[in-house]
Amino acid sequence: xAGGGEKKSKANATGGGKKKEVKKETGLGLSYKKDxxxxxxxxxxxxxxxxxxxxxxxxxxxxxxxxxxxxxxxxKFFDAEIKKMKIQNCYFPLFVSPTVLQKEKDHIEGFAxxxxxxxxxxxxxxxxxxxxxPTSETVMYPYYSKWIRGHRDLPLKLNQWCNVVxxxxxxxxxxxxxxxxxxxxxxxAFATKSEADDEVLQILELYRRIYEEFLAVPxxxxxxxxxxxxxxxxYTTTVxxxxxxxxxxxxxxxxxxLGQNFSKMFEIIFExxxxxxxxxxxxxWAYTTRTIGVxxxxxxxxxxxxxxxxxxSVQVIVVPVPYKDxxxxxxxxxxxxxxxTLCEAGICANMDSRDNYSPGWKYxxxxxxxxxxxxxxxxxxxxxxxxxxxRRDNGAKVDLPRSSLVERIKELLDEIQESLFVAAKQxxxxxxxxxxxxxxxxxxxxxxKMILAPWCDEEEVEKDVKARTKGEMGAAKTLCSPLEQPxxxxxxxxxxxxxxxxxxxxxxxxx
Ligand code: 87F
Numbered sequence: 001x002a003g004g005g006e007k008k009s010k011a012n013a014t015g016g017g018k019k020k021e022v023k024k025e026t027g028l029g030l031s032y033k034k035d036x037x038x039x040x041x042x043x044x045x046x047x048x049x050x051x052x053x054x055x056x057x058x059x060x061x062x063x064x065x066x067x068x069x070x071x072x073x074x075x076k077f078f079d080a081e082i083k084k085m086k087i088q089n090c091y092f093p094l095f096v097s098p099t100v101l102q103k104e105k106d107h108i109e110g111f112a113x114x115x116x117x118x119x120x121x122x123x124x125x126x127x128x129x130x131x132x133x134p135t136s137e138t139v140m141y142p143y144y145s146k147w148i149r150g151h152r153d154l155p156l157k158l159n160q161w162c163n164v165v166x167x168x169x170x171x172x173x174x175x176x177x178x179x180x181x182x183x184x185x186x187x188x189a190f191a192t193k194s195e196a197d198d199e200v201l202q203i204l205e206l207y208r209r210i211y212e213e214f215l216a217v218p219x220x221x222x223x224x225x226x227x228x229x230x231x232x233x234x235y236t237t238t239v240x241x242x243x244x245x246x247x248x249x250x251x252x253x254x255x256x257x258l259g260q261n262f263s264k265m266f267e268i269i270f271e272x273x274x275x276x277x278x279x280x281x282x283x284x285w286a287y288t289t290r291t292i293g294v295x296x297x298x299x300x301x302x303x304x305x306x307x308x309x310x311x312x313s314v315q316v317i318v319v320p321v322p323y324k325d326x327x328x329x330x331x332x333x334x335x336x337x338x339x340x341t342l343c344e345a346g347i348c349a350n351m352d353s354r355d356n357y358s359p360g361w362k363y364x365x366x367x368x369x370x371x372x373x374x375x376x377x378x379x380x381x382x383x384x385x386x387x388x389x390x391r392r393d394n395g396a397k398v399d400l401p402r403s404s405l406v407e408r409i410k411e412l413l414d415e416i417q418e419s420l421f422v423a424a425k426q427x428x429x430x431x432x433x434x435x436x437x438x439x440x441x442x443x444x445x446x447x448x449k450m451i452l453a454p455w456c457d458e459e460e461v462e463k464d465v466k467a468r469t470k471g472e473m474g475a476a477k478t479l480c481s482p483l484e485q486p487x488x489x490x491x492x493x494x495x496x497x498x499x500x501x502x503x504x505x506x507x508x509x510x511x
Pocket of ligand 1 (some may be wrong): 089112114115134135136137166172185187230254256284286461
């Protein structure tokens, strides 16, 4: 119960009774500022923005409709795209038998402490304890072995949308590090390596689009180092985001080429066209509800959430602003008509018609929830047949004639989407530091930068960098080697070992 309960009571202790009063008078506010106490700001913003409710089991969170709708928007996009690639959805059980789980011994070893087990039903002990899936390789691959016999059974391309459980012990954080989370996991098998290689990059591109086109979060596509890759696979590609406030990189999603490691282990063997036995080439790939947390961390501000229009379940909130002697009915009718017009045009608009809150309170409320655009309609607007639109991202206000409302609102939503991305990219790029030497590296790390450095790409050197940077804030490691490599001039040396540099790599602290 510790983590979740603690956080909650802390928030109450600091905002508690007072906040409720404030809520009625001037609107709800955050008691922490993003630049002053990022951790508390984040916890508060996901709760007050009504995305998350803390739960009485540490590391577990309730995902409320405001966040779930964002997940669903991404899901709709991704699901349609993978179906175009002829990937099919399926569902495998939540439970794993210990014998099957053990089959993967080598790579599960390091993960074992995170596996949760069911040991009882009612009062009686189970004869054999049953594991809860932390990922589904061991659940699925025995059946891949059964289903794949000849080359005509390939490719086999399956995906499932599900929950997984990993019993984390370090600092649980809503969306970012939770003990249960939602994801999609894709598991595919091919006759040839080149088909597998192609798919790895196709999926990675979809992950980039989720971050950049939907969440307006810039990411870097890259390859993980040998130390950081999924140990069970051949190579791991990633989209890496960066959180400027903490100076930490964060893995946004991964697309692995597993090579033939698992097909050896699980005997996923087929007869090829020449009648020879061959082992399947496999991939696996996933993105999780962490995406939502990254988006909140990147765009949120001291007024609360800031939602990109493409993922906001309410894109426009219409607030009536009646004055004492004004034509209240006329204002309400104009608001209703506005919502109708926008909804008919495919814009997600809602009216806040509650009569027990002031317009000012409503402004703060919807700002806290991050709605991209607010429309206010008061007596003056009514008289002029216009509305006032206020942007959440930069506070800019414009009066719009009701005659051309749909076009202008569509333009504004597109502008907000674009400028959120541009602003986030500027902040991220301002944190990127190119270094050539160890001293520059240490200095940049102290300034919480994301460091691009020429590297010899040797495992021992990465281990050494980790050891040499160990401290309170956590050690530095490689985030990825960008797929788009800047040139390496002849004679460039590794910043850490002084050996000839093989490639550019991003380094930093990470989540
Ligand atoms: C925790 C407990 C047990 C990560 C774990 O990335 C096992 C594991 O295998 C484990 N945490 N992993 C690696 C997951 C690899 C892979 N699985 C399919 C993915 C994408 C989706």
